[in-house]
Amino acid sequence: MAILNVLTFPDDRLRTQAKPVSQVDDSIRTLVADMFETMQAEKGVGLAATQINVHKQVIVMDVSDDQDTPLVFINPKIDAQSGTKINEEGCLSVPNNYAKVERAETVTVTALDAQGEQFTITAEGLLAVCIQHEMDHLQGKLFVDYLSPLKRQRIMKKLEKEARLAAKA
Ligand code: ZN
DSSP states (O other), X not given: OOOOOOOOTTOGGGXXXXXXXXXXXXXXXXXXXXXXXXXXXXTOSEEEGGGGTOOBSEEEEOOSTTSOOOEEXXXXXXXXXXXXXXXXXXXXXXEEEEEXXXXXXXXXXXXXXXXXXXXXXXXXXXXXXXHHHHHHHHTTOOGGGGXXXXXXXXXXXXXXXXXXXXXXX
């Protein structure tokens, strides 16, 4: 297993559209294992392959308090959604920045698991938020896209400054 480098906003590669996985094989399962390791090392609750510069429709997630309920979504599709809710979101690709984003309150998603088996779940709460957030990544979209241009600009400047300081250190 390996901890992979997570791309950070405003890296253009985060804007890439992920392609569907044609076959869930051992290379995909290795990718999934590496993504879980990376997500845990970075203390995240979800990670999309886009964030580690792999442009395949693969998401890993664990929103449980004890980090013991791993979920894998390959080629996810939203079948239904209802309600709206505003939640505070963060992102491993937008480190240390949080903002309120409106999402559907409940989503029903069909995807393949790491065995290639199809499953459908209806999610609410943090799980629903996380699914929508990670599925956005696969479309090249970030939570900062929902914010005002001014707010997005401010976050971008802050991250660019941090990156410059880190490069000097
Ligand atoms: Zn994210």
